[in-house]
Amino acid sequence: MVIIDVHLTQKNYQIRIQSGLYHICAEQIAQVWTPRQIALITDTNVAPLYLETVESQLIQAGYQVTPIIIPAGETSKSLDQSMALYSQLAAANFTRHDGVIALGGGVVGDLAGFIASTYMRGIAFIQMPTSLLAQVDSSVGGKTALDLPAGKNLVGSFYQPDLILIDPDFLTSLDQRQLLAGYAEIVKVAALNGGTFWQQVTGIQSAHMILAQAETLIQQSVYYKAQIVMADEKESNQRQLLNYGHTIGHAVETLANGSLMHGEAVSIGLVAMQHLVEQSGLTEAHLTPVITTVLNAVGLPTDSPLLMSDRLFTQLLHDKKNQGDAINLVYLDAIGVPKIQSIPLTTLAANLFSKKTGNQPTDTLQ
Structure with missing residues (x-):
């Protein structure tokens, strides 16, 4: 496993890169998170491929998991979609001691990160990018964003994750x-x-x-x-x-x-x-x-x-x-x-x- 340490003024975390990593993701997550509620946010493309494997691991590791599936595509990076996610977190009684995991490409990572950065003024966040674009770019660096009709990424925040898990094996399912x-x-x-x-x-x-x-x-x-x-x-x-x-x-x-x-x-x-x-x-x-x-x-x-x-x-x-x-x-x-x-x-x-x-x-x- 290749581990890249990120040291920032107010936070340190690791980016871990290894083929097959998603098969042991709960083990990795348990090294940084205690048992808690987790909103596992993914989209309609990724969910059929990987959601069950990741969710079952987290449950076995003692986490309470709320899977949330959003429509695939850039249109999900919207204020309307974010309001729907806030409502789901509130209905499930999420607190600032709980967490969000983004399982997906750049849209999922941007949206889930924005939700984590703003719900109750910020809850814990982990990235599991599944696209090459997300693995090399959008998951790294702490940028979260929503789009407006006037342009891309005009609403957002800088919000660093607690961990980034990058598995190149995800790429085999990409077209x-x-x-x-x-x-x-x-x-x-x-x-x-x-x-x-x-x-x-x-x-x-x-x-x-x-x-x-x-x-x-x-x-x-x-x-x-x-x-x-x-x-x-x-x-x-x-x-x-x-x-x-x-x-x-x-x-x-x-x-x-x-x-x-x-x-x-x-x-x-x-x-x-x-x-x-x-x-x-x-x-x-x-x-x-x-x-x-x-x-x-x-x-x-x-x-x-x-x-x-x-x-x-x-x-x-x-x-x-x-x-x-x-x-x-x-x-x-x-x-x-x-x-x-x-x-x-x-x-x-x-x-x-x-x-x-x-x-x-x-x-x-x-």
């Missing part, structure tokens, strides 16, 4: 599209990190190779993100690097209205952002074709008609990273050399317009 969506986040982290991690992803040519190398890919991604989170838990500085590809990616994902998965939108956002900063003179790097090749090698999308949408800039205005009239853009000067640059939103708009029309930008991003 190829879900697997590749998670891999986009791995490519992002590898590009930020560089070195042997980047060399590894440049050699991956298929979903089969992702599965075969999943454990080491997960370990390296999680280790990198954990180091960033420990240095900057609340995203005031270095943690913003993890937003590489997300500024445009989130906007495209919202405009896609469910037709793009998060990782697919991030893949498009990685290429679009790197192309934008290179064409605008912010960096002399020529990495757009390099990153495009790595993503295209496994079949991830790297372009979209939505990049030309008149509504793209409107979505960017709702980005959480906005600071008044400016936004922090993350890009690469070289593989393994990320940079953060604050630029005026009006300048970003001019450069997006120049990309749309094919004209030269009216102002540089510098």
Whole structure:
């Protein structure tokens, strides 16, 4: 078992990674939680596969389990769904001494984490991510969130779990599209990190190779993100690097209205952002074709008609990273050399317009 220790100002916990880990999950959980009520939150995709195995283990270990199954999909990250969960916890007489376990992908983790962070001002929380995207990204770092009609993740909190259990065996039940969506986040982290991690992803040519190398890919991604989170838990500085590809990616994902998965939108956002900063003179790097090749090698999308949408800039205005009239853009000067640059939103708009029309930008991003 690989154990990554996370040490924060107000909390320490472990991320444990091992194939087959969900078969001994109650044993792991009993090391950090005394017997209590547990809301085991999952979705309609994951429940038929893993809920019974996890629930029966917890019951045998002395926990009182309330399984809660939400509809699969991004629409469950809503205020309406959160109100339904609060009501279920209250009806089952949950107290602040009880806990929530998220058994599922990023939607389940975001929603369950938000519920745990706000019910009775915070109850204990454990993550058991089942998708590659959740294992390498959304389960790590303590971000919880709900969506609003105006954009993704606009309501949320920073709330760290007591434990994260990552089992690569969960990935065998994913379809190829879900697997590749998670891999986009791995490519992002590898590009930020560089070195042997980047060399590894440049050699991956298929979903089969992702599965075969999943454990080491997960370990390296999680280790990198954990180091960033420990240095900057609340995203005031270095943690913003993890937003590489997300500024445009989130906007495209919202405009896609469910037709793009998060990782697919991030893949498009990685290429679009790197192309934008290179064409605008912010960096002399020529990495757009390099990153495009790595993503295209496994079949991830790297372009979209939505990049030309008149509504793209409107979505960017709702980005959480906005600071008044400016936004922090993350890009690469070289593989393994990320940079953060604050630029005026009006300048970003001019450069997006120049990309749309094919004209030269009216102002540089510098």
